[in-house]
Amino acid sequence: MLRDRTDSRAALWRTAAGQRGYFTAAQAMDAGYSYQAQRYHAQHGNWLVVDRALYRFREFSDLPGEGDEQLVRWWLWSKGRAVVSHATALAVHDLGTANPSRIHLTVPRGFRQKSDAVILHRAELPESDVEDRMGYRVTTPLRALVECAADDDDQDVLDGAVAEALEQGIVTRRKLLHAAQLMGSRAELGVERALGAVS
Incomplete structure (x- = not known):
């Protein structure tokens, strides 16, 4: 099970990396995160909630931005x-x-x-x-x-x-x-x- 979670995170990270850390609920689902798992990560602060069904990996918010x-x-x-x-x-x-x-x-x-x-x-x-x-x-x-x-x-x-x-x-x-x-x-x-x- 841990391997599955690691694979899901790696898949989602690859998608988000090309989008400055942002990703949609649909992209998270495609990577293997159920809506229940998405809610868990958002509630526990692992993911920043940007908008409805739109998240960002917390790690990206700590990086210097390029303004866009x-x-x-x-x-x-x-x-x-x-x-x-x-x-x-x-x-x-x-x-x-x-x-x-x-x-x-x-x-x-x-x-x-x-x-x-x-x-x-x-x-x-x-x-x-x-x-x-x-x-x-x-x-x-x-x-x-x-x-x-x-x-x-x-x-x-x-x-x-x-x-x-x-x-x-x-x-x-x-x-x-x-x-x-x-x-x-x-x-x-x-x-x-x-x-x-x-x-």
Whole structure:
């Protein structure tokens, strides 16, 4: 029996290690933990309860963070369907001064979950607009810039982010304008203003 528990912990640890220590109740079940065993580990402090059916190994909370651990939590909350986007994606890419008070996530149109801690945007994202990170997914810098322009976010924040993206060679003016045109007139106007501020 001890061997079974050791195997279950090792299996769950492997899953959680790629998700900054976070794991879902379903992942724990797949690793061999019954709901009764999950309740036991949560009640005895072996696992930190993050949200309903969402846990984190205590050991990971003691490690120095990289600043984006909470994004893994929201990716798991969405059952892997959400992509970090808009101003939150700009912060992930370290472009400009974006520091949104709530997490921006793009989810499929039929997504039903809600939380006051997040702002949900509904869209079907092409794979070319998404990057994988350790434990979550995020829109590319180009997509994040035009999303913010389309949402008519703070123009000063957008101006700074566009300037940094151009300076670092992450995007070109041409690609940025083209992506904005595809996103719509509001995105196009915001990007044109930001490019004008760079000139």
